[in-house]
Amino acid sequence: MDKLFVDLGKNSYNILFSDSFSGLAEALTEINAPKKLLIVTDSNVNELYADEVNNILHKKGYDSAVYAFNAGEENKKMDTILGICEACIKYGLDRKSMIIALGGGVVGDMAGFAAAIFMRGIDFVQIPTTLLSQSDSSVGGKTGIDFLESKNILGAFHQPKLVYINVGTLKTLPQEQFVSGMGEVIKHGIICDREFFNYLEENHSEIKSLDSRNLIKMDKVNCSIKAKVVEQDEKENGLRAVLNFGHTIGHAVESAYDFKMTHGECVGIGMIAASYIAYKRDMISLNDLERIENVLTLYGFRTRVKLPKEEKILEFMNKDKKKIAGKLKFVLPTEIGAVMQTTDVKPSEISGALKYISE
Ligand SMILES: NC(=O)c1ccc[n+]([C@@H]2O[C@H](COP(=O)([O-])OP(=O)(O)OC[C@H]3O[C@@H](n4cnc5c(N)ncnc54)[C@H](O)[C@@H]3O)[C@@H](O)[C@H]2O)c1
Numbered sequence: 001m002d003k004l005f006v007d008l009g010k011n012s013y014n015i016l017f018s019d020s021f022s023g024l025a026e027a028l029t030e031i032n033a034p035k036k037l038l039i040v041t042d043s044n045v046n047e048l049y050a051d052e053v054n055n056i057l058h059k060k061g062y063d064s065a066v067y068a069f070n071a072g073e074e075n076k077k078m079d080t081i082l083g084i085c086e087a088c089i090k091y092g093l094d095r096k097s098m099i100i101a102l103g104g105g106v107v108g109d110m111a112g113f114a115a116a117i118f119m120r121g122i123d124f125v126q127i128p129t130t131l132l133s134q135s136d137s138s139v140g141g142k143t144g145i146d147f148l149e150s151k152n153i154l155g156a157f158h159q160p161k162l163v164y165i166n167v168g169t170l171k172t173l174p175q176e177q178f179v180s181g182m183g184e185v186i187k188h189g190i191i192c193d194r195e196f197f198n199y200l201e202e203n204h205s206e207i208k209s210l211d212s213r214n215l216i217k218m219d220k221v222n223c224s225i226k227a228k229v230v231e232q233d234e235k236e237n238g239l240r241a242v243l244n245f246g247h248t249i250g251h252a253v254e255s256a257y258d259f260k261m262t263h264g265e266c267v268g269i270g271m272i273a274a275s276y277i278a279y280k281r282d283m284i285s286l287n288d289l290e291r292i293e294n295v296l297t298l299y300g301f302r303t304r305v306k307l308p309k310e311e312k313i314l315e316f317m318n319k320d321k322k323k324i325a326g327k328l329k330f331v332l333p334t335e336i337g338a339v340m341q342t343t344d345v346k347p348s349e350i351s352g353a354l355k356y357i358s359e
Pocket of ligand 1: 043136139142143169177180
């Protein structure tokens with residue numbers, strides 16, 4: 001099985017890549033998983049994969065049970081965390097027990113957060129089932145929930161003991177969720193891996209047809225990029241911020257659309273806006289800007305959107321919790337495969353970029 005080691009000292013773990021769940025029980029045995037396991041999932045993934053995973057674990061002698069909450073970002077809140085904790089208590093989990101997060105980023109963030117606080121922290125394993133979670137959110141140990149209109153405002157760093165990726169689960173993923181995940185995948189190529197970006201351009205048909213071999217390769221490169229950034233900056237003090245490429249304007253677009261456009265698609269628009277600013281500064285060529293837009297189009301992204309008045313977008317941007325000393329932080333490409341961070345983007349440059357991405 002393909003494997004990637006995330007080197008975080010005593011918090012290190014492996015990411016395993018497969019096209020089925022057949023190696024899961026053995027992988028858990030290898031990390032000395034306790035007998036008592038609670039599989040935390042959402043209502044959609046519960047219908048699709050919870051029985052299969054639970055049966056595999058039972059057959060191997062694990063005492064596992066399933067707890068499912070209602071799917072959706074709107075349920076990424078404290079009430080759901082309390083529901084998971086209640087299930088942990090009812091099911092008799094103790095300090096040595098383990099939570100298995102089976103689902104997308106919402107499940108991973110919440111099951112991870114519940115694991116971080118239950119009995120002051122128990123172990124957990126990630127089994128991500130969306131492209132976004134397989135290529136991004138399951139690696140890095142950021143867990144948490146939304147609170148009072150703010151996304152991910154409460155949370156904890158809590159690294160998993162193992163990430164088990166079964167790319168076969170992407171076959172049931174709704175198309176718009178696949179496109180959304182590709183936003184983060186393409187982002188990884190632009191921020192630090194030109195060769196990977198070329199690969200995404202050249203193999204778009206195979207990737208879109210969900211060919212397992214290509215999906216495993218793609219997820220593996222992605223996880224290794226995310227892992228490298230996280231290894232150098234586990235608690236997000238600096239370098240990890242490059243992962244926010246496309247997010248400054250992307251988040252504002254997401255708010256303007258009242259979260260009805262997927263996160264990845266908004267990041268795609270935000271990446272075009274940031275790349276346009278870089279192009280106008282002569283940091284990247286017109287050809288690079290066109291390639292960035294073109295690869296997004298190949299994977300089904302919109303590249304232009306209807307935006308509300310500029311003041312409204314600026315209002316959303318100014319709410320960004322990632323501001324530094326009151327200044328908006330931008331990540332701009334210096335070429336395909338490298339980026340820089342800056343807080344000196346002028347209002348006129350932002351205005352130009354907003355016009356560029358407007359329909
Ligand atoms: N922790 C991090 O570092 C990090 C990074 C990026 C994003 N996130 C978080 O991730 C979340 C978004 O994750 P997401 O995009 O995976 O959303 P999600 O978990 O809501 O999943 C999207 C939808 O797909 C369904 N689903 C999941 N797997 C499926 C499958 N295999 N087949 C069919 N349907 C399936 C889910 O039930 C849900 O309806 C956000 O809350 C975001 O804040 C966290």
